[in-house]
Every structure is written in C-alpha cells, then in structure tokens.
Amino acid sequence: MPRRKPKITASRKLLLKSLMLAKAKECWEQEHEEREAEKRRYLAERIPTLQTRGLSLSALQDLCRELHAKVEVVDEERYDIEAKCLHNTREIKDLKLKVLDLRGKFKRPPLRRVRVSADAMLRALLGSKHKVSMDLRANLKSVKKEDTEKERPVEVGDWRKNVEAMSGMEGRKKMFDAAKSPTSQ
Numbered sequence: 163m164p165r166r167k168p169k170i171t172a173s174r175k176l177l178l179k180s181l182m183l184a185k186a187k188e189c190w191e192q193e194h195e196e197r198e199a200e201k202r203r204y205l206a207e208r209i210p211t212l213q214t215r216g217l218s219l220s221a222l223q224d225l226c227r228e229l230h231a232k233v234e235v236v237d238e239e240r241y242d243i244e245a246k247c248l249h250n251t252r253e254i255k256d257l258k259l260k261v262l263d264l265r266g267k268f269k270r271p272p273l274r275r276v277r278v279s280a281d282a283m284l285r286a287l288l289g290s291k292h293k294v295s296m297d298l299r300a301n302l303k304s305v306k307k308e309d310t311e312k313e314r315p316v317e318v319g320d321w322r323k324n325v326e327a328m329s330g331m332e333g334r335k336k337m338f339d340a341a342k343s344p345t346s347q
Contacts (some may be wrong), residue, residue, distance in 0.1 A: 212225070
C-alpha cells in the first residue's frame, strides 16, 4: 500500500509551529503582566501608607503593636490555608491510589504469537466434541527430488569444435533446444 502524502509540508508545519510558539509567549507575557498589576492593586488596597513623621515614641510603639497584631492574624490565616492545602493534596493522592487499585494492579503483558496445531485449535473452538484427529500434512502430495546431475551425461571433447558449432543463429537454436530437452523428459 503506497504511503499517503502529508497534507501539510514540513516548511508549512515549521512556520505554524513557530507562529503558535510566538502567540503562546505573547499570551504568557500578557498574563504575567496582568498578575503583577493585580498584585499591586491588591496590596495598595490592603496596605495603607504609613505616616511615621511627627509621631511620638508612644504613638510609634502603639503603631508597631497594631502592625504585629495584624501580622499575627495574617500568619494564622496563612497557616490555616496551608493546612487545608496539605489535607487536600493528601486526599487527592489517596484517591488516585484507590483509582489505581480499582483499575487493577498489573499491566497487561504484550501478547506473543503462539503456534497452535489444527487439532489444538479445533479442540479449543469445539471443546470436547472434537475427537477426530485432523492431520493436514497427510493429505499433501510427496514430491521426490530428481537428480538432474546424474541424468545428464558429461561430454568431454574438444572445446574448439563446440565453439564453431555454436556460432551463428543455428548455434543459438541448438543451445535453446538443448536447454529445453532435459526438463521436458
């Protein structure tokens, strides 16, 4: 069966691949910029600017205590989120293991070719009903090899006479007739 020609040439495929990679890079950079802008917006919204100029020592200490309290709250939230995340990843891992157990523990081995006799194949197909032995080789004709070398007499003579006899079109006809005769006997 002749191989089909590819629908897209190699150069066209390479061009499309490079265009796809350029587009993917552009999208990735845009997504990265959007994330950075979102991060800056969120931090500007959550963190007010600090005015430390003109504050007395006690006011600065109160501000530090307030910031420490906020940091502790944020740390507790972060710890809770990390614990939930770890719990979820463990649960996902356990579920994956359960799915693998349900599928089966072993991979199916690659099947190998097995030589089966005609009797064994019929026995497998028909079961115990098959009792007749089928010897397919017994029906084949036996062919004896003929020793063509023994039948051919070897002539030893003057080679110059043979060359003169075989020259021209008559010689070619003799060679053709000689080649035909042993097989027809």
